[in-house]
Amino acid sequence: MKQIVIEIEDDAYEPFMGMLRICPAAKVVGTNSYAETRDVIDRCFAEAIRELQADKKVYKRPSDLAYIMIGVNDGAINGVDYYLTPDDFTGYLSQIGIERLPKRSTIYNKVNDTVGKFPDWSFVHDVKPKEKIRRKNLFLRFSSAFGRAKRQKLDGFMDK
Template sequence: MKQIVIEIEDEAYEPFMGMLRLCPAVKVVGTSMVVETRDVIDRCVALAIKKLREDRVFKHPGDYTYIMRGANEGVIKGMGFFYYPSEFLAYLREIGIDKLPGRNTLYDGITRTFGKFPEWTFSDHPSADEVMRRKNVLKRFLSAYTKIKLNVSDAFSDY
């Protein structure tokens, strides 16, 4: 028996696994790099949200909307896509974030936010300062997330 390690791009993973299913003599032993990567991303997301809480960036419960929008627009690499606010809230709870708003609060935020970041517009017609504050929630998250991710990457490269 032989074991091999293969690096596969994300978009090729499912087709490759489909091919493996055609050969019953091949067994997938593990996909540890994907698990480690997901774990690192989740940890960085949790730490970034905690940093924003410490810095009192969240002024309204609906501010989590802008992080969900950023993830769904691909602005936050690797975080994934959330079809419903309830999925996003479940994800945040899963990674250890508590004291979250209700799903209707996020749903309301999503339905009043239009366009793609950073050109978001809002149907509730907020002041220019409020528009900037809402966009800055995602900018601050991205800044914290990137710094934390770099520190985690540096820690792994020390080994």
């Protein structure tokens, strides 16, 4: 494997990154402007979900992933895409290697049941106070794991 350093004008950056995306053998490992590449965000997102799935006290079932979609769509994490539909979200999760995904109807039900913006979520169907806390903590834990993964990746790049 070879690593190269390329200097690119700002206006050529996006077209160049688009060309790189069509070559699966090439991977961007970092940039010096701290710009988060799609690849870094995807890897951090996947790592955060896997970390969450390993914690059985917080992550109970695949439908819990719906709360990640809801929190992301609330704008609670900067730099992460908005998902228009559950199909967009599960397609993205599948693309980054997440297994055991919820069904589209399950996500729709969770979205319709959740009212307000994170962290002020309430739920249409009455749930026990412990369950309300668990759902909010689920997203907090994901957000924390995502941020930690990003810092580790950026620190690793800056050390090179």
